[in-house]
Amino acid sequence: MLQMAPDEMRELAHHVTDILVERVEGLGSRRAWEGDFKDALANLLDEDPPETGQPARDVIDRAVQDVLTNTLRLDHPRSFGFVPTCPTWPGVLADFMVSGFNVNAATWVTASGPCQLEETVVGWFRTWFGLPESAGGLLTSGGSAAALHAFVAAREAAGNPDRAVAYMSDQSHSAQIRAARIVGIAPDRIRVLPSDASGRIDPGEVAAAIAADRSAGCTPLVVCANAGTAAAGAVDPLPELADICAAEGVWFHIDGAYGGFAVLASRGAAALEGIERADSINVDPHKWLFQPYEAGCILVRDGSTLESAFAMHHDVLQDSVWGARHANPVDRGLQLSRSFRALKIWMSIQAFGLAAFRAAIDNGLDLAERAAEHVRDSSTLELVSASLSIVCFRINPGDLSEDALTNLNREALARIFWGERAFLTSTMVNGQFVLRLCIINHNSTWDDVRETLEVVERYAEEATGASSTTGTD
Amino acid sequence: MLQMAPDEMRELAHHVTDILVERVEGLGSRRAWEGDFKDALANLLDEDPPETGQPARDVIDRAVQDVLTNTLRLDHPRSFGFVPTCPTWPGVLADFMVSGFNVNAATWVTASGPCQLEETVVGWFRTWFGLPESAGGLLTSGGSAAALHAFVAAREAAGNPDRAVAYMSDQSHSAQIRAARIVGIAPDRIRVLPSDASGRIDPGEVAAAIAADRSAGCTPLVVCANAGTAAAGAVDPLPELADICAAEGVWFHIDGAYGGFAVLASRGAAALEGIERADSINVDPHKWLFQPYEAGCILVRDGSTLESAFAMHHDVLQDSVWGARHANPVDRGLQLSRSFRALKIWMSIQAFGLAAFRAAIDNGLDLAERAAEHVRDSSTLELVSASLSIVCFRINPGDLSEDALTNLNREALARIFWGERAFLTSTMVNGQFVLRLCIINHNSTWDDVRETLEVVERYAEEATGASSTTGTD
Known part of the structure; x- marks a missing residue:
């Protein structure tokens, strides 16, 4: 019904390969941006699903011409807008392999090899960011989801206080505010503090806001610092914020979505000093670690905080206890069915070297x-x-x-x-x-x-x- | 630095193609499950990242042998555990294309064609589930994330009440409970009501629980019904629950992660009657719509409820106002950077026909x-x-x-x-x-x-x- 003959599968994959390789070869000579307006695109694409099939090669060609060409080429060498990304070919092939192998990296039972490899890759990140052996983490769809995991872990670790407050600067990413709101922090308890002329938060303002909130009967829950703001690359004063969080017993989260992987370069590591003191860090391999979308990651200083927040029992998953000594990513986060995002990171680093x-x-x-x-x-x-x-x-x-x-x-x-x-x-x-x-x-x-x-x-x-x-x- | 010559790119892609096609050809003759224990896998995989690169072909072969072979073959014809899935080849190729084109389906500016195609596909789903023209939706990483979107939309639409209550049955998926907890519904306000011998919730119990909670000063927020429990495929009495929700002004959410797409078959549509009355539905194309991981979807009866809950302004994204008449998926959900999950659905349905x-x-x-x-x-x-x-x-x-x-x-x-x-x-x-x-x-x-x-x-x-x-x- 929905199966293809092996010869046709091969021929189509070779066709796609030609399209993708030619795209990369011609990238620099094209414009970084292409797109079209709503009406033109709706005219092109809005139609009922066909009852009968079309030749798959034509479908591929139409997808390229009508859909995929109408995109910003984020890997174009002159694509400098937002936060671009330029994946490597082994990373792209890894995504192809993961789809083809139909991996569900949920539990040891569904994917023992992939779950173990995710541990390996998260372990690399842990080391790069100077977190202790007790740290753990999870690959996510991106920085927004990763921040969500941090806030849930912080909230659960604090015993789900009623009037929880989050602190960040006016340069913090909207993804952080959105994640805070999703987990139920009231908009009027998200303190957006002013940044200085260089885009950095003032630790004194943070300390003062925490004190004021305590006096008002609120519970300071989490300070969100920037390790590279998306707007200007500004790095908040991480050591000073870490001191405040340690003294106040407040969770210290760092948003390294854009800038985190700068730690791999010595200048970057110097700029991000103090990141090793975080209770949690969100980073995006699909930004400065050169991976195709999607690949985000949440790292937590105490790996058990994720499991305390997210592990659930469910009868239909009861066989997942097999291999309980193994990593079961499903116990550490939002997702149950999960793709295998670690493979692209592993394969590209293996192929090119760190x-x-x-x-x-x-x-x-x-x-x-x-x-x-x-x-x-x-x-x-x-x-x-x-x-x-x-x-x-x-x-x-x-x-x-x-x-x-x-x-x-x-x-x-x-x-x-x-x-x-x-x-x-x-x-x-x-x-x-x-x-x-x-x-x-x-x-x-x-x-x-x-x-x-x-x-x-x-x-x-x-x-x-x-x-x-x-x-x- | 991280670039490959076109000839090598082609050769590697052909190698991966051979691996994937041979895998499908030999699938039935292998075991559905393979895997290994923690110690053996850690021994195989736990190592520091190499400083220098390895031949990419060897890296691919090692990924297959040490990692990808150690997985449950969810597309094996005798893989009947959990909820399996068997993707089509055009769907797999679509994932390859999306990675290769490096699509970020966040906004009109980043991907006008992909964002429009997502509208088209979500529109198909809307029609299949009998939702009105006003309905909207978003593709997500899966059912867990989709349920999260539903609960946030419900909570925001209700004005973020302090003591919100969710109702579901003891057959509801743990993903629903987890999503409810993530959005801040207190564990003791998640009412897990008993199901009958056939696994269906009793509408009378739901009505009674809502009344009791109102008397106790709580705010009944959302009823989560099952359109096919994961354990036994049981379908809750959707029309009766819809009546209760309508009378009480409570959000009616339906979990169709496993069973939703049964509506495409006449028997399934009959079994799921009443699903068209939902305020929101989560479905998983990566289950019974034969897509590779990941592809979930949230549909809401009133599309604007997602935007009210999730849209955020951010300076660094201010150019996203260009094309404001267009769909900006980033305003409708958790994710900012987003892969392009609609392409596999569209390509596989185009190639085989509905x-x-x-x-x-x-x-x-x-x-x-x-x-x-x-x-x-x-x-x-x-x-x-x-x-x-x-x-x-x-x-x-x-x-x-x-x-x-x-x-x-x-x-x-x-x-x-x-x-x-x-x-x-x-x-x-x-x-x-x-x-x-x-x-x-x-x-x-x-x-x-x-x-x-x-x-x-x-x-x-x-x-x-x-x-x-x-x-x-």
Whole structure:
């Protein structure tokens, strides 16, 4: 009924392989962004499911042409918007294998090998982040789910207090706020504290807020620090926050979704000092560890806190007690049926070696430093911030009001979006509308970064009539 | 650094293709279950990441041999334990394509084509379940995450009441309880009501519990009904529960993780009558819609309830307002970065046609009916329940105590697990330890089911000395 002959299976897989390899070969020569508007896409795609089948090769071709081409190429070497990602081919093949082997990495019974390999990979992460042997973790769909796990573990460890409070900065990711709300922390007990000019939370503000909440009869539950804000790469003062959390008995969570894996590079490890004191950390291998979507991870200092929060008995799963000494990921998190996300991490690191991953992370840090220099030296651009691999800047000819600057930069961004090969996005830093490069693609070169900045400078010149002078590269 | 030459990419992908196609070709002749113990696996896999790379082909071969072979083959035609699944090849290829295209189906900006196609697929589901045009939904990692979305939407729609109560039966899946706890419903306000002999909740009990909670100053929030319990395929009295929820203003959630897609077959649609009255339904395409992991889905009667609960503003995503008329899945759920789960559903239905999916679901229902008949006619087996495609039974020679029966069946299960090609699991039905077949694989034949039952009968005969007489097949 739903089965195919082996020859057809092979032929189709080879066809898909050709499509994917040709895509990678031609990536740099295409635009980073493609897409279409709602009406055009609905016109193309909104139809009832067919009663009878179509030739599978045609279905594949249609999926490519009508659907997959209409995407942002996040692995394009000039894709610097949001937080991009550029997976490796062994990682992509691992996803293919996991689907083909139909792995459900729920329990020892369903997948003893995969569950063990997930332990191995989580163990690597534990070591990289300096967590003790007692630490544990789980691969998740991403940082949002990972943060959710942290907050549930924190809440359960604190005995599910009624008026729990979470603390974070105004630079914290909305995913953290959303996760806090999902687990039932009331919106008016999520303290969004102001950050300083460099995007860092003030530990004194955190301590004061905790004291005020205790006086008001609330229970300070969790402090969420940033190990690299998504907006500007800012790292909160982790050691000071760790001290406060230790003194107050408050759970110390760190959001390393974007920046966490910078610890693999020495500069990154220095910037993220104190991360080893976290009670929990969420990181995203599908960002700076070069994995295809989806791969997030929650690490907790005390592995048993996840099991206390998530383990459930269910009759229909009673045979899962077989192999009870084994890792049963289902007891550690939200998901029951689970794909096998560890394989891509393991296979890509086995194939390239960890040294190559370190070098790839260093490459992002290097390019960001050079980008910041270039902006600093530019007569039309203003450097607003540079931290880890994120550079925020704006076109600033020097004689415009803030409103006019915002309009100028917004206009430039829109024109680049519609007309150029590169893709970048905007954010707000200290109330200013800024353009932003997040440079983590292992294939990006200095030419990619420089030419992207030069595109912005060209728009700046056109808009202002100014002429840009930059250092020689 | 982390890039490969196109020729090597092709060669590796062809190698993986050969592995996967040969796996499918040889599936029936292997055992459904393989695995190993903790110590052996740790010995094999626990090692530090290598600093330098290994040949990628060797890495792939090692992943197959040491890791992927140690799994339950959930798509084996005699894999009847838990809730198995058997994906189609176009579905597997879709996962390969999604990884290769590196899709982040978060927003219109990141993936306008994929986001639109997800709308299309969710629209199909909406129609199948008889929900109104106003309904909306989201693909998720699975049923657990989908239920979480339902409870958050219910909680937000009710204004986040302080003492919220959830109602479900003792046959409800632990994933529902876990999701309720994650969103902050206190364990002592999750009412687990008794089910009747056929595994169905008593609507009178639900109404009484709601009344008692109102009197006690609690807020009845959500009734969770089963459209096919995982244990026995039992369907709660959906129309009666819908009436109660409508009268009481309580959110009506239906867990269709295992059984939901039975609506595509006429028998299934009849059994699930009333599902169209749900406020939310969670279903799992990675179960009875023949998709590889992961593919869950939450459907809500009023699509805006998801956005009210989950939409967040964040500066670093401010450019996502572009295309605001478009579907932005990120505003509807937990995940920000999201893989593109709709493609496998769309591609497999395009390639085979919906009629083939209906026939495949009918095949499961047919085989389950024949299995129940076979058990009924067997002199050594006792039929305990049969509903949808789940058959629960036990070895019962007729002269043993309940404890002895449990031991006998437990022993038989363990021997089948270690020694036979087929895989089945156990559960509890009405306090009895039973063996259980969940028959949803489109490749399973009557021979697969019959011979599996005959294996159980053989163990029964060996253990009891009785001789089994069954109807001719």
